[in-house]
Amino acid sequence: MPPLDILALAMLRARNLRALLPRAARASSSSSSSAPSSRYLKTDPSDAATSSSPALSNKQRTELGEIIRVDQAGEIAANWIYMGQMAVLGGDRASGPLIQEMWDQEKKHLTVMDRLQAQHRVRPTVLAPVAKIAGFGLGAVTALMGRDAAMACTEAVETVIGEHYDDQLKALAELPVKHPSLSLLREVITELRDDELEHLDTAVENHSQRTPQHALLTTIVETGCKVAIELCKRV
Ligand SMILES: [Fe+2]
Numbered sequence: 001m002p003p004l005d006i007l008a009l010a011m012l013r014a015r016n017l018r019a020l021l022p023r024a025a026r027a028s029s030s031s032s033s034s035a036p037s038s039r040y041l042k043t044d045p046s047d048a049a050t051s052s053s054p055a056l057s058n059k060q061r062t063e064l065g066e067i068i069r070v071d072q073a074g075e076i077a078a079n080w081i082y083m084g085q086m087a088v089l090g091g092d093r094a095s096g097p098l099i100q101e102m103w104d105q106e107k108k109h110l111t112v113m114d115r116l117q118a119q120h121r122v123r124p125t126v127l128a129p130v131a132k133i134a135g136f137g138l139g140a141v142t143a144l145m146g147r148d149a150a151m152a153c154t155e156a157v158e159t160v161i162g163e164h165y166d167d168q169l170k171a172l173a174e175l176p177v178k179h180p181s182l183s184l185l186r187e188v189i190t191e192l193r194d195d196e197l198e199h200l201d202t203a204v205e206n207h208s209q210r211t212p213q214h215a216l217l218t219t220i221v222e223t224g225c226k227v228a229i230e231l232c233k234r235v
């Protein structure tokens with residue numbers, strides 16, 4: 001397929017995702033309004049949902065481990081992307097507070113993923129230092145290209161992550177095991193997905209698509225995110 005067709009397809013897919021997933025997020029907002037991540041911030045040792053892990057087969061344990069490992073790595077990278085953007089645009093009156101607000105949510109996401117990783121005794125990725133450097137570099141470089149490009153970076157990252165969390169919710173729904181910690185995990189991922197889709201909407205509302213080379217930048221960032229997801233699942 002010619003490169004321009006690939007770029008056009010990528011743009012179309014991003015538009016479709018924005019059109020569909022935010023609606024899904026709004027539809028599920030009533031289920032996430034109990035703020036499960038806040039529940040994690042006040043961990044209760046007597047609460048099985050936040051303090052125990054289910055008995056699983058080796059295959060199911062591997063699958064759960066991959067889900068939590070890659071999500072923790074993703075939230076690390078997200079924090080460093082916003083840190084990189086703030087290092088360049090933190091003093092910008094228009095975009096600084098906006099980026100800080102999204103970063104603050106990512107800090108909460110990472111705290112929750114750290115708790116889940118410990119609760120389910122999942123080995124963290126060995127690629128965490130790479131995720132930090134790559135995330136900071138991506139955030140800083142796109143911010144140096146201008147605030148529109150920084151928003152285009154956020155749009156591309158959150159498109160992939162929104163889709164990724166949606167895939168995980170489907171996989172978890174098919175896990176034939178009932179345990180309060182798995183129900184809570186689904187609630188947490190739903191809440192995180194909704195937050196990421198809000199970030200996506202914020203980026204689009206703040207002119208991400210005005211950036212020159214928007215399609216090319218989107219394709220590069222989305223491809224990088226997808227490669228990182230596959231790597232962090234495994235190592
Ligand atoms: Fe996040």
Ligand SMILES: [Fe+2]
Pocket residue numbers: 078102106158195196199
């Ligand atoms: Fe996000």
